[in-house]
Amino acid sequence: MASSTLPWQRVWQTIWGLIPSPETxxxxxxxxxxTINPKSGTHIFACDTVFxxxxxxxxxxYPWAQNIVAVGLLxxxxxxxxxxFMDFRFYIAQKTLTANSKNARIKDQPVPFQSKLEQACHMLIGISQHFPNTPVLAVMDSWFGNYSVWQPVRKCLGLRFxxxxxxxxxxVLYNQLVESKENKRGRPAKYGKRIGSTAEIAKQFVSLAKNYTVELYGKTRQVSAYDQVxxxxxxxxxxxxxWVYRKTQWIALFTTDLTLSVNQxxxxxxxxxxxxxxxxxxxQDIGSQSAQCRKAAAVINHLNFCLMASTLAWIYxxxxxADPERRHKVKGRTSFAFSDVRHIIAEAALNEDFVRLCPKPSNSPINSIVAVLLRMVA
Known part of the structure; x- marks a missing residue:
């Protein structure tokens, strides 16, 4: 587990190639x-007190945990x-690196600092370049959805991002700029007239909202929404x-892809x-939180294995x-759960044919799972 020579980038690219029809x-x-990955123990790579x-x-x-930035394919x-899951990075704060913490060193060398936004940009660019000419839509919360992610990735990938x-x-939102033939003093305007803040517009146009039928959180739902460019x-x-309205609450979603419909x-x-x-x-299911790895190589390898196990389960x-059957019935839920897929894989692993793909480890020190992953890369 502590091997530092595993070619994870090539392994991940092989995993990406196994995904059937990745486009939506x-x-x-x-x-x-x-996300954070809580741990117990002092000298664990990438661990720190995080908010x-x-x-x-x-x-x-402020738990003692690892801070992980990840990208996944929906x-x-x-x-x-x-x-x-398609890629991840450990985020280590600048103050931890400045303090020369032992938890922020790989092979006794300090980890170079990268902000979460920089890590996000590198992952998005790397994954997108593996799928050339395919349009990419990055879905993120308001913390990541800003110019620091948008501009670098857009500059690298162009109009497909x-x-x-x-x-x-x-x-604050503005109208689109309407070109005027009048000659005015000063710099040319970049934006149109100020419309108002997101909250002000939500109250102003609630009466213009229309009803839409969408597939949301596993159910067909009726929502009231108003859209504007x-x-x-x-x-x-x-x-x-x-603007999506529900009872007394509302949220405002935005996209740079003007071709998307309200439903999408x-x-x-x-x-x-x-x-x-x-x-x-x-x-909780795969077990990254309960792992007792300490050294940098072991921690990195274990999390890579966990993420790949999750991705391979979905590919399977x-x-x-046939659609997997839901083993534990829940009111209002008809689709299968992730645990149902793991149960099917566990049953398949007990089959005699499974030994041909993943032979039982012999006296060789090479782990059979590592050997399979390396054969996939070759």
Whole structure:
């Protein structure tokens, strides 16, 4: 597990090639988010005291954990959404590197600092370049959906890259610029007339909202929404904004891809939640949270194995001829769960034919699973 010579980048590219029909509506849907991986133990690579904004009342807001930034492919699998992890990075804060912490060193060398936004850009560019000429739509929350991610990736990939995110209530929106033949003093205008903040427009146009039927969170739902193409000053470009109303609450979604319909914007952003579910599966079902690895190479290798195991499970589910049956019935849920796929794989692993693919380890020190992954790369 502590080998430092495993070619993970090539292994990941092989995994990407195994995904059947990765496009959704002619584009790659890439979900971007970060999570924490709580640990117990002092000298664990990439561990630090981090702020957990989602901590419950009975949990510490500053747990001892690893901070992970990950990108996953959102894909419909047997009628439901799934998140196939494609890459990740450990985020180590600048203060930890400045303090020369032992938890921020690989082979006794300090890890070069990268912000979460820089890590996100590198992952999005790397994955997108593996799928040349395929349009890419990155779905992210409002923290990542800003100019620091949009501009570098757009500059590298060109017009085939777009983002879908959520607006904050105080974001100011402008009309599109209308060219005027009048000669005026000063610099030419870049934006049209100020419309108002996201919250102001939500109240102003609630009466103009229309009803839409969307597939959201595993159910067919009726939602009320209003959309408008405006200029977002923070991105310096035109975006389509969709205000979604529900009872007394509302949210504002935006995308730089003006060809997306209101239904697609709502459904694609709703599918973003699957990366959150993927983090839970990764930590609780696959076991990344309970791992006792300490050294950098072992920690990196173990998390790579965990992410690949999750992705391969979804690929296996996608290639099944019949839809997996849900073992534990839940009211209102008819589609299968991730645990159902793992159960099917476990049954297949007990089959005699499985030994031909993954032979039992002999006296050789090479782990059979590592050997299979390396043969895939070759």
């Amino acid at each position: 509506d002619g584009r790659l849907l890439l979900a971007l988010d970060d 957990d904004h989602a901590a419950k009342t009975n949990q510490s807001q 894909k419909r699998i047997k009628g439901r959404w799934g998140c196939l 777009h983002i879908l995110s959520r607006l904050r209530s105080n974001n 405006v200029v977002l000053k923070t991105l310096k470009c035109s975006v389509r904004v969709v 914007i709502i459904e694609f952003y709703g599918a973003r939640w699957k990366i959150e579910s993927g983090f839970k599966e990764l930590k 589910a996608d290639k099944l001829k």
